[in-house]
Amino acid sequence: GNSVTQMEGPVTLSEEAFLTINCTYTATGYPSLFWYVQYPGEGLQLLLKATKADDKGSNKGFEATYRKETTSFHLEKGSVQVSDSAVYFCALSETGNAGKSTFGDGTTLTVKP
């Protein structure tokens, strides 16, 4: 079956530091890949997505590239802010059944001023 493995957290960084959160996946076929973010007290919301190999998703300064050869979708940001403190979830969805997503366990990011 499908699975998503995320870098274990929590991750604590100083403001303006570089962020990487690793994500690898196992899937049959050609899934779409997503990063969702959950800010304190809020629901999960889509941060970025990529639907095919070598696609780069980007939003709010965050980027992730769909690497089929390494089955990875690592999240990066060049300079984090305190407001980026949240829980980040990597997810995949099956081709043809897009809403049935498989999520990683989440990585908690805390950014200190």
Place this chain on the structure above:
Amino acid sequence: DTGVSQDPRHKITKRGQNVTFRCDPISEHNRLYWYRQTLGQGPEFLTYFQNEAQLEKSRLLSDRFSAERPKGSFSTLEIQRTEQGDSAMYLCASSQGADTGELFFGEGSRLTVL
């Protein structure tokens, strides 16, 4: 657009009682999903609807769980004879008809079974 709303936000119940959660999706979305999330874990798929039709149920959804979406708008998730292991956050999400995979989540309904 008011987003996906869930009610109640928090429910505390005693073991053996029945509970029901409601989800109102984004109005133009025809797909509606239920997920369950326990502490420290990611959301796990439970079931989904396209309009009023329930198209798939996870093996996680025991016979004590039932979900409905009678008119293709709001949905309810009922848990009968609750057990302590049912304590979790129940998440509802909706999506457009196109197969984009992007989910719009509500804030969740937290269930605590004593």
